[in-house]
Structure formats: C-alpha cells, structure tokens
Ligand SMILES: Cc1cc2nc3c(=O)[nH]c(=O)nc-3n(C[C@H](O)[C@H](O)[C@H](O)COP(=O)(O)OP(=O)(O)OC[C@H]3O[C@@H](n4cnc5c(N)ncnc54)[C@H](O)[C@@H]3O)c2cc1C
C-alpha cells in the first residue's frame with residue numbers, strides 16, 4: 225500500500241506545503257511500513273521531494289494540466305491513486321487544494337477529513353484529530369471508508385528532512401481535458417514580490433488602534449525588517465484602510481504562522497478564531513484590559529506609536545549582529 | 546432564473562464552544578444559531594439577482610426542526626420558499642447526498658449558491674461533494690459574480706496571494722464568501738420581510754438513505770495557553786531575547 229501526496233508547485237518549484245505533506249506522509253509511512261508517492265504537474269525540481277522521504281514522484285508534463293483546474297487535477301490525482309494502489313491521499317490547505325478536495329473525494333469514494341492536525345492514531349480504526357469550530361475545538365474523527373483523503377491544516381507539520389533514494393516517473397494521467405473548456409481563466413490579479421499572507425512564517429497585523437490608514441508605514445516597516453506579511457482586523461478592511469485580502473479572522477483568512485504580532489487589535493473572539501492557530505502571538509496594546517492579553521504569549525502594554533518604531537530599531541540592531 | 550441557496554445554520558460567532566456527554570457531543574445549550582456568515586454573502590447576492598434580473602430563490606437546509614427559525618430568517622431576507630430535509634446532518638457526505646438527491650430530482654436550478662465553508666465543522670466540502678455527485682460545474686471561494694447574459698457568468702475566485710477571474714456557464718455551483726457583495730450591502734430582515742416570511746412555504750422532506758463516511762468519536766478543547774509574559778515597553782530587548790531564544794522565531 226502507498227500513501228499519495230498531491231504536490232503543488234509555486235513558480236514551478238515544489239511548494240513548501242508539498243514538503244509538509246511529504247514529511248507527514250513519511251512519518252506515517254515509517255510507522256506502518258508503507259512508501260510515499262507524490263504526483264504533481266509541472267514541477268521543475270520534483271527530485272527535491274526525495275529529501276523529505278518521497279520514494280517516487282509521478283511527474284505530469286502535459287501543458288494544459290500545468291494550469292490548475294479543480295476537476296482536471298482531481299482526475300489526475302485519482303488516476304494516480306488508482307494506478308498505484310494508494311488508498312491514503314494527502315492534500316494541503318491551499319486555496320486550490322481546498323477547492324479540489326471534495327471533487328477528489330467524490331472520485332475516490334473516499335471519506336474526507338479537513339483541517340487535520342495529527343498523524344493517524346495507533347489503533348485498529350483510522351482516527352485523526354481535526355480542528356473544528358474555528359479553532360475552538362478538536363474532533364477525533366474516524367474514517368470508515370477504504371480510501372481516505374486528508375486535508376492537512378496549514379503549518380501544523382514541520383518540514384523534516386529524511387532523504388531516500390527516489391525515482392522520477394513520467395505519468396500521463398487519464399484526464400478529460402474538456403473541463404478546461406467550461407472554465408476559462410480570463411485574468412489573474414496577483415501581488416508579486418510580496419510574501420503571501422497564507423504562506424508567511426511571520427505576520428504583522430494591526431487594528432483600529434492605529435487610527436487611520438496613514439499610520440501603516442511603521443507596520444509595513446516592521447513587517448519588512450522581519451520578512452513578514454501584513455494583515456489587519458475586519459473593521460480596518462471594512463473601512464477601506466487596508467485591502468480586503470489582509471482581513472484575518474473567522475470571516476476572513478485563517479492563518480497559522482510561527483509568529484503573529486498584533487498591534488492595536490483588541491482581540492475579539494472572531495478575530496482570535498482566525499489567528500489562534502499561530503505558534504506564538506505578541507500583542508502590543510495601550511489597554512492592559514484588552515482581551516488579546518488573555519490569548520497571547522507575549523505582550524507589551526504601551527502606545528503603538530511609541531513601541532513599534534522602537535521595536536523596529538531594536539530588530540534592525542539585532543539582525544545586524 | 547432559478548436559484549438554490551444552501552444554508553448552514555451555525556453557532557453565533559461569539560459562542561463559547563463546549564462539549565457534553567463525555568465530550569462526545571457539541572453542547573447546544575445557550576447557543577444562538579445564525580446563518581453561516583459565508584453563506585450570508587451568497588444570500589444577498591441571490592436577492593440582488595432577483596431584484597435585477599428576476600429569479601426564484603429556494604433555500605435548502607439539511608437539519609432538524611431546530612433550524613427552522615434560521616430558515617425563516619432567510620425567507621425574511623428574500624428567499625421565496627424553503628425546503629428542509631428532516632435529518633441530523635450526520636457527516637458532510639451524508640449531507641451532500643441529501644442535497645444532490647434534491648437537485649437531481651428537480652434538475653432545473655441555474656445557480657446553486659453555497660458558502661465556501663460552514664463555520665461549525667469547517668469541512669469546506671459539502672458543495673464540492675454535491676458538484677461531484679451531480680456533475681455540475683463548480684467554483685469555490687467566490688469573491689465576485691457577474692451574469693454576462695442568460696448563460697455566461699464571470700466569477701472571481703480567491704487564489705493564494707490574489708484573485709483569478711473565470712468565465713464559465715450556467716448551471717453552476719459556487720462556494721461564496723466575502724467580496725461576493727459588499728459588507729454594507731448585506732441584507733438583514735426587516736419587519737415587512739418577517740411578516741411575509743410567515744406565509745412563505747416551508748416544505749419538509751424525509752432524508753434518503755445514505756451511509757456516513759466519517760464519524761466523530763470525541764471532542765476536546767485546544768490546550769489552554771500558558772500565562773502571557775509581559776515585557777516593559779522600555780525594555781524591548783527582553784522581547785527580542787524571548788522571541789529569539791525562547792520562541793525561536795526570529
Ligand atoms: C459575524 C462577525 C464576524 C466577525 N469576523 C471578524 C473577523 O474575521 N476578523 C476580525 O478581526 N473581526 C471580526 N469581527 C469583528 C470583531 O468582533 C471586532 O469588532 C474587531 O475584531 C475589532 O477590531 P479591532 O481590534 O481592530 O478594533 P477595536 O476593537 O476598536 O480595538 C482597537 C484596539 O486598539 C487599542 N488601541 C487604541 N489606541 C492604541 C494605541 N495608540 N496603541 C496601541 N493600542 C491602541 C485599543 O485598546 C483596542 O484594544 C466579526 C464580528 C462579527 C459580528
């Protein structure tokens with residue numbers, strides 16, 4: 225039996241999410257004596273995956289398939305699973321994978337679990353933990369079908385190097401390409417050069433405490449010195465102070481970086497629901513009673529307009545060392 | 546034009562989440578249920594299409610009688626009729642089978658509007674499973690939709706780091722979210738709507754037999770955070786030291 229991962233690419237290279245999936249798959253494969261396969265379209269450096277324990281990468285070179293299409297990619301992955309005897313398939317929580325997931329589950333007749341945060345438990349039944357109620361609960365979920373599809377939550381598994389001697393195999397999946405005819409991409413708006421919020425290891429976020437859009441310079445600078453992405457609370461996006469893509473929380477983006485720095489954000493329950501998966505949270509707020517102080521790991525009580533510029537200088541000095 | 550609106554009824558976003566029966570059940574006591582926030586954008590979009598182009602909106606929910614107050618709210622906002630498939634939604638697959646069965650039996654919906662994710666069990670799959678089961682076209686995480694003519698639609702979907710605009714045709718299933726309509730356009734029920742909703746039809750149908758594919762054995766709450774470490778605003782070196790040596794993030 226094999227474990228199959230859907231390896232996504234970023235600018236033609238193996239995406240970090242694919243390495244996380246490989247690390248997850250390898251950890252489970254070692255426990256169960258299985259091997260790990262990967263399938264992906266247009267991966268220029270597919271062999272990278274061997275480093276993370278993938279035994280075989282099925283590379284798809286079909287030009288059409290290099291462009292993401294949920295139905296085409298679901299067929300590609302399902303075909304790879306069927307032809308290679310894989311009954312456990314793993315996907316990431318990228319926007320594309322979330323879109324494709326249920327279509328793939330349907331093709332595989334698989335029980336599908338979202339937001340998985342643990343390896344399967346060691347027991348006769350197949351049980352994984354998943355996040356529910358917007359990070360406010362964890363559900364031990366049993367999968368009852370032979371084929372199983374897991375969507376791994378963002379940043380819940382570290383990339384671990386476990387090199388193996390792997391092989392690359394050209395794979396020509398049986399895919400009905402007519403699905404592209406009914407789904408024509410006419411335009412793509414993508415911020416280039418900036419670190420995307422969903423992939424960022426560090427996120428600097430600010431709220432209404434900043435008083436107005438003209439004060440975001442220091443937030444961008446703090447993000448810059450840390451190599452971080454920027455985010456904001458919902459009212460800030462609603463007021464048009466910041467672009468909507470930056471809105472994090474229960475009704476915005478759910479993020480789980482290693483470090484989340486919240487400046488002038490009160491810490492409302494809906495805000496926390498989107499960010500409390502972060503490994504570490506720092507709050508900077510002039511009101512010691514702000515609810516965020518109950519949720520964060522580190523806090524500074526003080527005026528953002530005083531603390532943030534100082535912090536920028538300190539970090540610059542630290543980075544120079 | 547016929548629109549089917551798929552509505553998930555979820556705990557109000559301010560709810561404290563607790564579990565009961567030895568942590569095997571979600572504790573509903575004291576919980577206020579609301580229209581899933583992602584679904585709200587799609588509902589307003591449906592009402593706007595109805596006002597502009599003319600449409601009949603059916604709201605469909607798979608749930609027990611407990612969801613009826615929330616269904617009535619959808620009717621008050623502007624849906625014309627409601628269907629409730631009378632079953633506890635046991636898992637996402639079971640729920641999708643019910644919805645797909647209803648769609649196949651009627652087979653005349655031009656646009657099926659769901660939310661991209663239900664903010665209770667966060668599956669993000671019911672509408673996609675329905676697409677698989679019915680063979681209908683489907684776009685997820687939709688942040689904009691424009692009807693070009695009777696058949697053609699342009700939809701914007703969220704991709705990592707941006708937006709992708711897609712031209713496709715009806716019939717179509719979408720997983721909607723913020724952006725589909727502006728925040729300030731979101732409709733809430735008014736008195737007239739609430740009065741009218743009382744007279745609108747709400748049909749209750751029995752579920753079809755379907756197995757479940759997943760089962761929740763038990764719940765737990767995330768481990769509580771340790772106490773916060775406060776750093777004096779005049780001693781930010783300490784913060785840098787903690788982030789570097791303790792948290793190891795910079
Ligand atoms: C259905 C629903 C969904 C929602 N979804 C989301 C969501 O996804 N994301 C989200 O963020 N919100 C969401 N909200 C809104 C949420 O309830 C809060 O209203 C919002 O998060 C508050 O934003 P804020 O912290 O920026 O502003 P405020 O609550 O106004 O807080 C501003 C903070 O800044 C501090 N401050 C002021 N001046 C300074 C200074 N000079 N220096 C330092 N600190 C200062 C204040 O002490 C205060 O704590 C939702 C609400 C509802 C009803």
Ligand SMILES: Cc1cc2nc3c(=O)[nH]c(=O)nc-3n(C[C@H](O)[C@H](O)[C@H](O)COP(=O)(O)OP(=O)(O)OC[C@H]3O[C@@H](n4cnc5c(N)ncnc54)[C@H](O)[C@@H]3O)c2cc1C
Pocket residue numbers: 551552553554581583584605606607608633634635636637638640658659660661662663664665666667668669670671672759760761
């Ligand atoms: C009372 C109750 C008991 C439950 N018990 C269990 C249980 O024991 N085990 C278990 O695994 N799960 C249980 N669930 C979870 C249930 O299976 C899911 O809430 C439901 O199937 C939606 O799954 P999801 O989170 O994948 O929704 P998503 O896939 O995130 O929803 C996406 C969209 O699909 C539509 N949609 C979702 N649900 C419905 C619905 N019911 N009716 C109409 N449209 C809908 C909405 O438009 C929604 O925005 C229970 C739920 C409820 C309300």
